[in-house]
Each structure stands twice: as structure tokens, then as C-alpha cells.
Amino acid sequence: MTAAIDFYFDFSSPYGYLAAEQIDDLAARHGRGVAWRPILLGAVFATTGSQPLMNIPLKGDYARRDLAREARLLDLPFQFPKPFPFMSVAACRAFYWTHDQDPGKAVALAKALYREAFAAGQPIDSAESVLTAAGDAGLALEGLAEALTDGAVKARLRQEVDAAIAKGVFGSPFIVIDGEPFWGHDRLMQADRWLERGGW
């Protein structure tokens, strides 16, 4: 089996950022590609009755500590952008529109946006900030600005989010390997084992 593994994430998810820095290498070790699939967790939370992790008493404080600790362990730069949590609609639309032009550039754009937010601590919550980040990284294709308000691009994103929810995706990061779901940055190791053993 050499199907790509599905990597679902929200651009405003700090654990998604940590996973995004590792997922391509993890998959490549097992001869797999990665289908990057940004989603909007807000739409998912409407289904599960959840709310952003950082807003939950006790859990939010713990998560801030845990994120910093995980980033230190992985030797990755980490900080929270302001504002946080933020709306990631513009980032998602930029991704899918770019993906339809050039899938490789879309993945590079996703990584650049994540680093802008959680390594540099800069906002990526507006069309303007997404365009600036894409331009700085040399990844802003002609027509991107118009695409962010295009009806077809909006519809495409809604479709992707609906499809993710229909597949049972409810968090970020969320990885699916040959139909087997793994939720959370802390499941990367199990995903690695699953690829190695072909399940257990």
C-alpha cells in the first residue's frame, strides 16, 4: 500500500504546527506521500460541542505549558501569535486555491503560514496578512488576492470541511492512514509504528 496519508489540520492549531514540521519526513520514511488538508475547527466544534482548547479553564494553561515543552523537545521555535485563537479562513482559501494551481507550492505555503504564526508569532488571520506572508515566502501566485474572496474558492473550502467531518475528523492535527485515524500531535509515534507494522 502506497496511498498518501491524510493530514488534517487547522492553521490556528499550535499542535498542528508541531505536526506539520514532522509529517512529511515521517511519511517519507515509509515511502508515503502526504495529502495536506487544512480545515476549520470552528465548524467541527459545532458538531462536537467543543471549544478552542486554550479557552478551557485549567486545560488551556496546561496546553500552553505542554506546547512549549514539546517544542523544546523537538528543538522547534514556538510562540503564540496575536491574536490567538484566530480565524484561519483566509489561510485555508489561499491553500486550496494554490493547491489547484500547484500542489507542491500549496504545501510550501502551508508550512510558511504555520511558521509565520507559531515560529515568528505574526498574525495570519486576515487576507492582507496571508498575502504578505505568501509574498515574503515567494509563494504568492498571481490571482491569489482575488481568489480569497472568490465564491468558488469559498465553496471548495466548505466542501473540504464537510468531507472531513463526514470522515470523522474532529481535531487538529488528525491523520488518517489507510482508513485508520490518529488524533493529536501525541499520536505521531503511533502513526509511525502503524506505517512500520502495517497495523496491529
Added chain:
Amino acid sequence: MTAAIDFYFDFSSPYGYLAAEQIDDLAARHGRGVAWRPILLGAVFATTGSQPLMNIPLKGDYARRDLAREARLLDLPFQFPKPFPFMSVAACRAFYWTHDQDPGKAVALAKALYREAFAAGQPIDSAESVLTAAGDAGLALEGLAEALTDGAVKARLRQEVDAAIAKGVFGSPFIVIDGEPFWGHDRLMQADRWLERGGW
């Protein structure tokens, strides 16, 4: 530093059961003991606005799959008792009362109760079922039946739960090593690394 590590858990937490099967060995590898501290997550959820994992749409289904998968990986028997989720007040009271008589027996009782619930799939939600399980395991000290309705034992349990919440405990399992919190069965590996390196 050779202080015992704190191991907080709810007897109705299946991830707590998986951790309970590993925590003593994990600590012993680093020359540490373990302070077993059963709590009532219901009281914690009142603070965090959470609800039992299994009751949450999508997440509950995922957790059932993830638990079975983790148990297979660890080669541990696993099943859900009926009813589930269940009230673990009687199990907690039995633990703390036994602990005041004989700490070692209390830990053995905790393991026996967890296995009764999640390995054998038998209920441990009533005073009667807790007494039966304790008796079958040869761990029912004289006076245990009376202790389960004793006002001082009730107060002791409330105190333990309040102290845990005051320390920021909000889930099960929840491990604290020299003040550093680790939430979740999936953080056992980080706890192991923390003990090995003395933090990072």
C-alpha cells in the same frame, strides 16, 4: 531528587487503567516511588465544563477505537464494563480508607479494581461490587464495608479531590513529577524522558 511522583486517576477512566498498568515500573526505572491518588473527574468537569469523553460526538467513537488499539499495542486485556461511564465514589473511598491502614494494600486494591472493570469488564460502581472485588483479591480489610459510608472517609475523599483541583489536575491519568504536570496516557513517554533527563 527522589520524591514520589503523583499519579492522579479516576477509577472510571480507561486511559487511567492503561497508565496504572505501567506507572510503577516506569517510576521504578528512575528510582522513584508512586503516590497513587484516585479522584472523581465529575467534580473536575464541573470546573472545566467538560463531560465524559465517551459521551462526546465523534470523539467518543474515536476514543473507543484508540483505547482498543493502545491496549493491543501494550498487550493488555481491555473491555468496557457495564455500565460505563460509572460512578467511582465507592472505589475511591475504599482506596483511601485502605491506604490509611496499609498503603501497599491500597495500591494492590486499586490495580485489582481497575482490572475488574477494564480487563474483566465487571462493574465496580456500587459498594457491593467494590467489596466483592476487594474480597476476591484478598484485599478487603476488616471494617471496609462500614468505611464506605463513614462520614470521615467521605470528607477525606472530598479533601483529596479539592486538593487535586487546586493543583490544576483536570483529567485522568494525570502525573506530576517535581511540580511538572503530564496529562494523559499518551504523555507517559514524556514523563519517562522527564525523569531520565531531569527536565528540558
